[in-house]
Amino acid sequence: MSFWNSLTKPFFVLAPLADVTDPAFRRVIAKYGKPDAMFTEFVSADGLVLAPEEGRKKLLADLQYSEIERPIVAQFFTSRPEIMERVAALAMELGFDGIDINMGCPDKSIEKQKAGAALIKDPERAKEVIKAAVRGAGGLPISVKTRIGYNKDELDSWLPHLLDTDLTAITLHARTRKEMSSVPAHWDAVGRAVLLRDTLNPKTLILGNGDVSGLEDARTKAKQTGVDGIMLGRAIFGNPWLFSETIPSVPEKLTVMVEHTKLFEELLPHKSFAIMKKHYKAYVNGFPGAAELRAELMEAPSASAVEALVHSFLH
Numbered sequence: 001m002s003f004w005n006s007l008t009k010p011f012f013v014l015a016p017l018a019d020v021t022d023p024a025f026r027r028v029i030a031k032y033g034k035p036d037a038m039f040t041e042f043v044s045a046d047g048l049v050l051a052p053e054e055g056r057k058k059l060l061a062d063l064q065y066s067e068i069e070r071p072i073v074a075q076f077f078t079s080r081p082e083i084m085e086r087v088a089a090l091a092m093e094l095g096f097d098g099i100d101i102n103m104g105c106p107d108k109s110i111e112k113q114k115a116g117a118a119l120i121k122d123p124e125r126a127k128e129v130i131k132a133a134v135r136g137a138g139g140l141p142i143s144v145k146t147r148i149g150y151n152k153d154e155l156d157s158w159l160p161h162l163l164d165t166d167l168t169a170i171t172l173h174a175r176t177r178k179e180m181s182s183v184p185a186h187w188d189a190v191g192r193a194v195l196l197r198d199t200l201n202p203k204t205l206i207l208g209n210g211d212v213s214g215l216e217d218a219r220t221k222a223k224q225t226g227v228d229g230i231m232l233g234r235a236i237f238g239n240p241w242l243f244s245e246t247i248p249s250v251p252e253k254l255t256v257m258v259e260h261t262k263l264f265e266e267l268l269p270h271k272s273f274a275i276m277k278k279h280y281k282a283y284v285n286g287f288p289g290a291a292e293l294r295a296e297l298m299e300a301p302s303a304s305a306v307e308a309l310v311h312s313f314l315h
């Protein structure tokens with residue numbers, strides 16, 4: 001039985017957020033507020049198979065995880081079934097608990113490869129990619145994360161295609177591709193997805209996603225829509241305690257921010273330190289002296305510099 005089916009409903013999972021929920025931040029989240037499941041950032045399946053050694057190494061670094069993150073799902077994007085089959089086998093070898101296929105990303109460079117949200121426009125190809133993942137995965141559960149449509153709400157035609165496969169779970173980001181993230185998520189569509197699932201393929205789990213602010217909001221939305229699970233994304237910014245519902249003191253928060261920074265430097269030395277700056281904006285907020293500390297952190301070039309700034313702020 002897959003881990004998905006052993007979770008108590010409604011379950012609450014961490015969304016994949018590229019350059020945010022990287023291996024360093026996930027390790028911090030697992031320690032201070034563990035969700036029921038975690039996803040890696042999306043990783044280019046084509047790159048993993050076809051890129052030269054150096055590029056492949058970087059992509060593999062995005063797939064590193066620690067045991068405390070389990071259950072952990074690897075997310076990939078591709079439009080090529082033969083590539084999907086190979087990376088599904090790789091994910092199994094790497095010990096992942098599940099494999100997710102991205103069918104919702106609006107990024108132009110990804111859509112140019114006919115992957116991400118572009119697959120909503122090509123359901124036959126989408127199904128071939130899913131079948132290939134099932135073939136390669138050696139029994140690992142396969143899930144898809146997608147949107148409710150491309151230019152408009154097409155749930156009634158798009159979702160049945162997905163429900164016609166052996167997917168264990170489907171996450172719906174309740175917006176169309178065209179809407180990007182610019183309008184409030186359409187949670188009524190998530191309720192409709194649950195009804196479609198009940199009729200067409202009751203075994204498939206449905207997760208709702210979009211604008212969920214915390215677990216209380218997640219519980220309310222789960223009750224209203226009948227979904228099996230809720231995925232939370234941006235609410236994790238600056239708040240690795242999100243899934244534990246504890247509120248840290250300022251010193252605790254800043255100490256964990258330093259821990260996060262050190263892990264980033266240790267685990268992801270090939271990534272730009274600038275990635276940490278958006279975390280600082282979120283961590284350092286809403287307490288006396290935050291604006292000044294934030295301004296100093298924006299200039300900090302390394303974990304040791306960040307640690308020194310936090311030390312002098314707290315002492």
Ligand SMILES: Cc1cc2nc3c(=O)[nH]c(=O)nc-3n(C[C@H](O)[C@H](O)[C@H](O)COP(=O)(O)O)c2cc1C
Binds near residue numbers: 040105211
């Ligand atoms: C910075 C950022 C990076 C994202 N990266 C991914 C990704 O790698 N894979 C994916 O499926 N969705 C990605 N998304 C979409 C989120 O997973 C999620 O669907 C969206 O943010 C809505 O949920 P939220 O309102 O809880 O954040 C990303 C979103 C943001 C803001």
